[in-house]
Amino acid sequence: MSETGLVTDNEAQNELIEAAIAEISHIATLPEVTMKIIQLVEDPDSTAQDLNKVISNDPALGARILKVVNSAFYGLPGQIGSINRAIVLLGLNAVKNIAIAASLAKLFRGGKICNSFDAHDLWNQAIASATATRLLGEKIGLGLPDEAFLAGLIHDIGMMVEIQAKRPKFVEVMQKLEENPDGKLREYEEAVIGADHEQFGAALCRTWKFPQSFAYVTGFHHHPWDLPEKHRTLASLVHVADIIVANLGIGFTRGVEHKEIMPSLLEELKLSMEQVEEISTKVPEAMEEASTIFSLG
Template sequence: MVEATTAPPETGSATSGAPAVQAALENIAHIATLPEITVKIIDLVENPESTARDLHQVIENDPALCARILKVVNSAFYGLPGQIGSINRAIVLLGLNAVKNIAIAVSLTKLFSGSQVTPTFSARDLWVHSICVGVGSRLLSGKIGLRLPPDEAFLGGLMHDIGIMVELQADRAKLLAMLDQHQQGKTFLDAEQQVFGADHQQFGQGLCEKWKFPSAFSFVTGYHHQPLALDAESRTLTALVYVADRLAVQGGFGYTGTVADTDIDTQVLDALKLTEHAIEEVREELPEAIEVAEQLTN
């Protein structure tokens, strides 16, 4: 592990790259949208007057989504007792928020679809990496004594690099130029700033704000390379994703080019109260857990 440093953040919030971010989101307005059913689910769950019955009525109108949610809740990934045969039962056992997060997760697969972009980068490899970071975040959340829902940890990791897909959809030529700069030795973040005028953290944060996601997910997408730039009260999920991101890169899971330094800042570990032993346990558990998660999200 690297010793803690006091280096400034690598980038600012989405607002510091606002013109580039706004232009990109406008360019992909037809793509950067969640399925209507997912938007309905988010709006419903955010309404404090909504009930489990309300959520059930929305989901049952989409048989494909219903089937995928049941596939997830019946998997070893959740380890629930017995077979869950209905969405209503899943909602009762997991809660409205968990089912909402599962619905978002299965919706993201469409955004990460695409062919090989260059010999060293593909949307598929980025998706594999994102799954690994999601799984790693979920496993890490179980190692700390904080009440962070595992589905929230998984979703945070799953979407941390979503800003790269914004770049790809907004301007493929610029993404190719950026990847070329990266291949020539620039860090991923520096190459993004040079070519796009913003980096994937800023694009991802902008997309989360467009989707009106909870601030925890905006923080993850916007600060997963420098979680200590956030207030202590706001950084837990982002810090978990930061650690999981480095574990994924160290393990060579999917696309690994975004992280220049794979060492984990000891200040982040201290903030999470994560021990070396816990890190090693997660490292050992990752491969099997990733297999399960990949089956669920494909």
């Protein structure tokens, strides 16, 4: 696998991943307006006015963005009444990340897929991981709270690709997990589907033209130490957040392979176990706030 987590050395596996991504492109994808926002923000010639114009065409999305901006999530002084003001205060990139986060909930509306899996549980786990990643990012002075939050929110998005494009095989994977309490999700995905959710997630990030940092997160959140050091921080934070959430028992937790955080990883992030424990206590309440903003409704 390359360091992007997007390509494997196995040609048949690459074809399988590409076919699955093509399959979901007409089943479940980001709304057109969100795709336009991504393209716009990636264009160096774009202005805040251009972004404002696109968001204005989708009043519901505009309302959700303002809801986020005015929440405790950002802690900005006073009420922000316009998208334009939000863009000025937060910047184009932050507003783009909020728009993506606000659009993602619709992909998790699948409900109960089989006895041992409900898409709502995956969404709850995603929201909790997003919350924990943001809190961890704040603790280490990362800045970019919206990017940290979105990274946590999308880290398991590859599972939604499997649900949409390979549902019978995904159900088989879940049954194997249910039968084997010590079994590992990625191993069963590889055996049954032919690729794992990290590979599907990283490929989806490429298709949706997400920044490379999100491909690293989706492709390496179970083993961030395999990334080059300069690309490791966000994926490492998500890895730690994932373990925090699994230990709290929030949502779908069977994807997590380690219940303990590697001391070397904490050292690299300049985090102590005490700080991790302190953040763990804050996650449930902070998650409640985030669930209200990014609801499945």
